[in-house]
Amino acid sequence: MNSTSRIKSILQSGSLDSTLTGFLNFDLRSLDIQKISDFELPTNIRLGHLVEKVVSKLIQESINFRIIYENVQIIENQKTIGEIDFIIENTASKQQIHLELAYKFYLFDPSISSEPILNWIGPNRNDSLNEKLYKLKTKQFPLLFHPCAVSQLENIDVSTITQKLCLLVSLFIPYNLKTELDPKYLPAIKGFYINLKTFIELHNPDNLYYLPTKKDWGIHPATNETWQELNTIENVLKLNRLEKQSPLCWQKQGNYYTELFIVWW
Template sequence: MTMLFEPWKQFQHSAVRQLAFSIASPNILSNIPPELSLQHVFDLHPNGFWQQQYENYHPRLLELDQNPQPLIDFLAQLKSTRLGLRFEYLMWFWLQDDMYHHFKLIGHSIQIIQKKQTLGELDFLLFNTQTQQVEHWEVALKYYLAEANLSLPHWYGLNRTDTLQRKLNHFTQKQFQFETVQDHSIQKRFAVLKGQLYLPTIPKNILDNDYLALNIPTWVNQARNIGYWGHHIPQPNYYRLQRQEWICHDATLSSPPAYWWSNGLYKSTEKEQFYMFRQASFICLNVEQL
């Protein structure tokens, strides 16, 4: 098995680990699925881009691990508990530390309003000092569970109306529609799509890390940890991750090994294996299961 680049595990403070993950982790997709119909073209940063950003930022992360108060204070501005917004704030914190990268932040959360109608909102507008180009970034933290033949229409969020295909369509049809913002001509568009993907499991194989000989699409980024999901309770011991640990788990176990299971994300106590447990629908249960 190829060693994964997961440097965030060296840090102790939970918020710093989450920040390191937000920067260093590759996108969940390695490329745009060819079956996606592109209306407005956008790109994904390659894995090496994120590894380089982490290496540049490593000294700052070490400082924050010793004194995380600047990061804590910045995140305290966020009143929502939504993980996607927390991820956006982590990216915002990093982008403002521009002595560690080659981007100048032009604007964040820019609303595009025309005749009192809101047409859309840009997450980040940046000036790339290396290429001398203006870039539009949309950032998202997503967790998708694969079903059926693993093709693009069959990756579902915890809310089944939130599918990977729908998110990608939203990128290309709506979020990347703008060519000029605040008198800046946009030359590059990037989706920063992080989080985790989950494959359906076979109980006896959950610790094998062999992805069950499934025909995984080429656009799934296998340079990162891919989890499993299912309705059964796996062995050996797993513990339930707290909500913010979905971004990056704490350095120490945040709960005892699970005895009572409910819907949520679990991690093995023995290895870096993640499991999304979902209770089967009651209509699928038979008498023997009750």
């Protein structure tokens, strides 16, 4: 994996306005980074943990924030009841921030509800933006004030901490979506989604494709060097559909790149 491409993809990820999430937003662009030192990305961890490692490195490389605590497991009666992602501090103001981080991919299904915030779901329909926000509100952010957290976070006055969310999202809309979305979602929209039948019908002989592994999701397709014909990936896509898996597909036509999910539903 190209570390430069991975870091760039994270810095350029979309984020949602606080009026949509209900939480103060922490924008990675607020990090004052003069130069990012070379570092090797781990290869044996899941995408979410990989992003945590990169964001940790970015904060460490910044001159305006420092990490006080990172990945603190809160333990009660010898059982882990949750984890706090970061406690960081602004080096100038000394303001401390409880920072929760998430890196997500959501697809817009307008058939679910008349409330747009309820319509963003995971590619395989087993999670949603609304569920994530509910968990943050009821579990992850309140964890800071749990007596066990207060006792574990030495020299931290939790009553003065600001809580912020760094929700990095890539949003995908239905192919030829007819309804208009709230403009606040637009900066995070990366592409569209279709089913396999429509994908094959829309195939152009000039198109080339690549099915990235999940660890490469979010990286711009232009960084990819290996491309395939439709007949090379078609059987894989049919198997994905049978297994109810919705793969991300990168499409290349000349110098034009598209990101799309091919959904089983």
